[in-house]
Amino acid sequence: MPKKISSFELRPGRKLGHGYVVQSLIGKGIEGEVYEIKEADTGIHRAAKIYFPHCDPRNQRSIRHARKLDALRRCPIVLLYHHSESLTIKGLRTTAMISELCPGEPLGRWIERHSGKRLRPYIALQVLYHLVLGLQPIHRAGEYHGDVHTDNIMIEPRGVGFSLKLVDFYDWGKPAKFKQNQDIRDTINVFYDCLGGRDHYAKLPPEAKYICAGLKHNLIQKRFPNLGKLRQHLEEFQWETVV
Ligand SMILES: Nc1ncnc2c1ncn2[C@@H]1O[C@H](COP(=O)(O)OP(=O)(O)O)[C@@H](O)[C@H]1O
Ligand SMILES: [Mg+2]
Incomplete structure (x- = not known):
């Protein structure tokens, strides 16, 4: 087993691989670090996710992740x-x-920058809707994300909507149906986190509570057995609250 390390400690300006230069550290987790890098020839900025050798000794994780992407x-x-x-x-x-x-x-991080460190219900619903739209083609392809949470979603407000990107896919093997259900639960959890989590749940409007379903797995599964049902609900539900 390779030696255990907790950081590669790559400094800005260090050469990386064939033709890249390190810019800065942008993310860190238990399995590795993510650096912003620049392609020296073109000046194009990219991201490099570098696995700690002890977490990926035979490159299996990185290979499976790359194939899935x-x-x-x-x-x-x-x-x-x-x-x-x-x-x-x-x-x-x-x-x-x-x-x-x-x-x-x-x-x-984006949520934390909002007043009260949470989003207003209507904005949270917009984020949820964009996430559902983004995940749908993944599930339609018979795949899943496997680790949907607020740090694996990159968000950029664009016009009246949002551009979302999902990072950090997990490959737990097949079959996928069980993991797709987990994606749906995790997606609803993201919505719950957008709204301020447990501390603010009691005061949420009924429209938001219906979707969170108290985070009860069985109830979520019954209301939203697939992303199509969740999408349909988001597009058609009737408002009781004035937003
Ligand atoms: N391609 C990317 N572009 C910009 N930021 C990224 C990119 N990939 C990862 N990140 C950032 O780095 C963090 C850690 O990356 P991630 O792939 O989630 O690794 P981990 O397995 O350690 O959670 C993410 O939460 C995100 O903030
Ligand atoms: Mg992550």
């Missing part, structure tokens, strides 16, 4: 994967997945 490359919400690079950092062999640099910021 490639299979879903026509879904607009999926971050665009470019290629992988084998690297040696601190004397350790590892893999970097090079992909587009998603615009915007993680949804969790």
